[in-house]
Amino acid sequence: GVTLAMVGYGDLGLRHSRDLDIVVHRKSIPAANRLLEGAGYRQYEPLTSFNEAQLRMWLLRCKELSYVHERPHVIVELHSRLFDNAQLMADAPVAAALQMVAMTEGNSLCTFGEDDLFAYLCAHGAIHCWFRLKWLADIGALLARQPEGGVERLYLAADARGVGRCAAQAILLCRQLLGTAIPDQLITTLSRSS
Numbered sequence: 001g002v003t004l005a006m007v008g009y010g011d012l013g014l015r016h017s018r019d020l021d022i023v024v025h026r027k028s029i030p031a032a033n034r035l036l037e038g039a040g041y042r043q044y045e046p047l048t049s050f051n052e053a054q055l056r057m058w059l060l061r062c063k064e065l066s067y068v069h070e071r072p073h074v075i076v077e078l079h080s081r082l083f084d085n086a087q088l089m090a091d092a093p094v095a096a097a098l099q100m101v102a103m104t105e106g107n108s109l110c111t112f113g114e115d116d117l118f119a120y121l122c123a124h125g126a127i128h129c130w131f132r133l134k135w136l137a138d139i140g141a142l143l144a145r146q147p148e149g150g151v152e153r154l155y156l157a158a159d160a161r162g163v164g165r166c167a168a169q170a171i172l173l174c175r176q177l178l179g180t181a182i183p184d185q186l187i188t189t190l191s192r193s194s
Helices: 002-009 026-038 052-061 114-127 133-144 150-160 164-178 184-193
Strands: 020-023 042-045 064-069 074-079 098-104 107-112
Touching: 002 098, 002 107, 002 114, 002 133, 026 042, 026 064, 026 074, 107 114, 114 133, 114 150, 114 164, 133 150, 133 164, 150 164, 150 184, 164 184
Parallel strands: 020 074
Antiparallel strands: 042 064, 064 074, 098 107
16 A cells, blocks of 8 residues: 555555555464554454454455554554465565565655565456556556566566466556556567466
């Protein structure tokens, strides 16, 4: 969300975010839950009436717990993995693949490195059938910032993470709908894989 605004657009005000997603190790969820509740957030999904067994089942099926802070109205999702399908991009990025993104003077946030971020965005959009055009705009913004050979590199990185078809689809949609410049030789490769 907010880190993508800076990575893709270079400006916090150029991208709207519905919520803040925080990826935590599954074992860290109870501690993260206590921190959020201590800061005034209220869990709303799943229901707080879930017992321990129900919560375990929820976390097997769903990737996140959702919280809301009423004033200001902010939604935070604690993600224990990237996707509900635990096999999709199961190897979450390790610390060495993360990057720090400057948000304001003296404030930075940690997010995925460019390769993991691109692969994740492509898989996320494809899973949801691209029903939000802003998801393609985000990918288009990342593609537009690439140096020569960068688009191919991002595609190959996504393919290595098991989401090559999602990336091919995203790149081709960006070209068709947003006019994103894609090298001709890559179009042929992508057309075969999408």
